[in-house]
Amino acid sequence: MARATGKSEAVYERLRSDIESLRLRPGAKLSEVHLGEELGASRTPVREAIRRLAREGLVDFVPGEVARVAAISLGGVRALFEFRMLLEPRAAASVATAGAADERLLVPFRELLERLEEFDESFRALDAAAQARSYQEFYEVTEGFDQAVIAACRNPYLARTIRDLRSETVRLRHLSHSGPRRMLTSMEEHRAMLKAIVQGDAQAAEAAGRHHLAQTLQALIDSLTGQDVAIGADVHLDVARR
Known part of the structure; x- marks a missing residue:
């Protein structure tokens, strides 16, 4: 057994x-x-x-x-992000507040910020083909950020709910980072979130988190509606059936 x-x-x-x-x-x-x-x-x-x-x-x-x-649908994506916007910015704010009182919580975020800065510098120096091959490294940084927020969040119900959504959100990551331009803007969004947390600025962390989710949602909508799918109330991306 x-x-x-x-x-x-x-x-x-x-x-x-x-x-x-x-x-x-x-x-x-x-x-x-x-x-x-x-x-x-x-x-x-x-x-x-x-x-x-x-x-x-x-x-x-x-x-x-x-x-x-x-399948992935626009209706489902919008509903998911509406829920995430209630949860994740609040979690980032709570981590910033907790970190201001206990700097040990900020260690992984400082390390991630340093790693992001290094990746950003090397990414901008690559040609387009090499940039496409480097996406996985950026995914690892963003996944590290998400997991660090979950680990440092002092509300166990909030942390558990965010963690339970990970399977759905990770799948969408590959659609939202659909090109170098979005990659660069996403780096700026993660830099803003990390800096706000490291500086203990809960208000800025919450605002940066909400902005990142809004931009990611728009990138997903653009990606879904740009794949020969007719726009409707609940458009489905269902490649294998087509």
Whole structure:
């Protein structure tokens, strides 16, 4: 039983990574048989992993069909960001306040700010092709920032809710950073958030967090509506069905 549980966890981590990175595109079919063959697993751990991903909103069960990677819709993206704007700027503000009272909390944010400055300098010196290859390093910095805020947030309910949304928000990251120009503006937004937290400025941290989410939402809307998808009340990006 322990071996099956371990295998299920490995399958889950692999599928979640493939979905979040868009290697498994929205709408892609998830056949237990084919995935089992590809991942070297029996159907049971594959089924358990798919059900777990469905609970997280990354997989849909379509009646009469196999499971599919959940589609991305404008309506869903807007709803998600409306919720995030209630949570994440408030968390950033609380971290800035806590850091002003206990500077030990600021250590990871100072390190991230230094790393961001170094990355920014090297990124601007690259040509376009090299910039495209360096996106993963920036994702690591932004993920580090998000995780640092969750870890330092003194409200456990707020931190848990933000953490529970991570699977959905990570998948959208690859759409929002759709080019070097957005990458550069996102760097400026993260620099503003980090500086505000390090300086203990809760008001500035909250404002910078809200601005970043608003800009990211607009980048996502531009990305979704620019992929040969007709604009409507609830436009879906469902590449595998097209």
